[in-house]
Amino acid sequence: xxNIDQPTEMxxxxxxxxxxNCTYQTxxxxxxxxxxxxxxxxxTFLSYNVLDGLxxxxxxxxxxxxxxxYSYLLLKELQMKDSASYLCAVRATxxxxxxxxxxxxxxxxxx
Amino acid sequence: DTGxxxxxRHKITKRGQNVTFxxxxxxxxxxxxxxxxxxxxxxxxxxxxxxxxxxEKSRLLSDRFSAERPKGSFSTLEIxxxxxxxxxxxxxxxxxxxxxxxxxxxxxxxxxxxxxx
Numbered sequence: 001x002x003n004i005d006q007p008t009e010m011x012x013x014x015x016x017x018x019x020x021n022c023t024y025q026t027x028x029x030x031x032x033x034x035x036x037x038x039x040x041x042x043x044t045f046l047s048y049n050v051l052d053g054l055x056x057x058x059x060x061x062x063x064x065x066x067x068x069x070y071s072y073l074l075l076k077e078l079q080m081k082d083s084a085s086y087l088c089a090v091r092a093t094x095x096x097x098x099x100x101x102x103x104x105x106x107x108x109x110x111x
Numbered sequence: 112d113t114g115x116x117x118x119x120r121h122k123i124t125k126r127g128q129n130v131t132f133x134x135x136x137x138x139x140x141x142x143x144x145x146x147x148x149x150x151x152x153x154x155x156x157x158x159x160x161x162x163x164x165x166x167e168k169s170r171l172l173s174d175r176f177s178a179e180r181p182k183g184s185f186s187t188l189e190i191x192x193x194x195x196x197x198x199x200x201x202x203x204x205x206x207x208x209x210x211x212x213x214x215x216x217x218x219x220x221x222x223x224x225x226x227x228x
Contacts (some may be wrong), residue, residue, distance in 0.1 A: 033216065042202055043154065043182075048135040087153050091215070097219055098167060099144070103152035 002026045004102035006088050012078055013031030013107045020073045020086050020105045034062050034073045035087040037104065043087055047073070075107075083109045115220035117203050123226045124193055131189045132223045136205030143186050144217060145178055146202040154202055159207060160186060193227045200224050 003025045012018040024032070031050040035043035049055055049064035049071060061074040072107055073086055085104040116135045124130050136143045140160050146154035157176070158168045162183035175193075180186040190197055201224075204217040 031215065035207070035219075043214050045218060048216055082184045089153075098156055100156065101146075103151070103153045 002090075002092065002100050004088055004090060004100060006086075006102040006105045008103070008107070009106045009111060013110050014078055014080060016078050017076050018078060018107065020075075020088075021108065022071045022073070022088035022102060024069050024071070024090050024102075025089070026090050026092040027089060029066060030093050031091040032062075032064055032071050033091070033099070034060075034071075035089060035091040035101075037085045037087055039084075046086075058106060067070065078109050080109050080111065083107060115203055115218055117201075117220040117223045119223060120221060121226075123223045123228060125224045126195060127192055128228055130193055130225060131187055132201050132210070132225075133187050134220060135186035135204030137218060139207070140218075141183065141208055142217075144204040144206070145186070145188050146204065146219075148199075148202055148222075155177055156208045157188075157201075164214060164226075168176060173180050173203045191223075193225075195227045198225055198227045205217045 005024045014096050024036045033048050034046040036046050037043040041075050047062040048056055048061050052064055059076045061103045087104045088102040118133045122130055144159040147157055147159040148154045156169050157172050158178050159222050160180040175191045178188045199220040202218045202222045206215055206217040
């Protein structure tokens with residue numbers, strides 16, 4: 001079966017660092033993606049990992065361990081505008097390149 | 112590059128009516144995806160196309176749903192005999208076909224909100 005798990009909600013303070021975890025079990029793996037989604041809006045692409053290790057993009061970093069089926073998104077120097085849902089998605093192979101999304105982690109950044 | 116565009120952005124319809132959504136992908140992208148998202152959930156895969164070929168359709172998609180991409184460019188998603196459970200945001204996304212790295216990222220349109228009353 002296909003399964004992606006993320007915490008439902010997290011709260012952090014402006015200026016702090018937060019780590020959002022994602023574990024996955026899919027039939028095949030060909031990349032893991034993180035998206036940000038503000039309420040009522042479409043998801044926007046944040047980062048992509050296909051090899052083990054850390055990818056850094058400004059205030060955002062994403063880590064992948066394929067052997068553990070685990071990824072995290074690290075947000076540094078949190079700003080109020082970072083309050084959003086963060087979606088973990090896996091591109092599974094199993095004959096086709098379908099993208100499977102988790103339910104998302106709703107992050108609240110407090111002043 | 113204008114990104115992925117969807118039309119209409121909002122649709123309110125009565126139960127039993129048919130609705131159609133249109134998606135125009137990023138021009139050089141040959142893969143097009145439809146997802147459905149309800150409140151508090153992640154996007155749920157419905158179907159995808161490579162060029163004009165529909166390569167996969169979710170088992171969750173009932174016979175009332177049909178999608179087309181006749182010329183490999185824009186796509187339409189039609190829902191026949193709508194039910195209240197169809198109320199959701201319908202997201203279209205596009206990408207290049209796999210074969211490399213981050214070029215295979217899918218990019219979403221702004222979504223089409225459907226409310227069935």
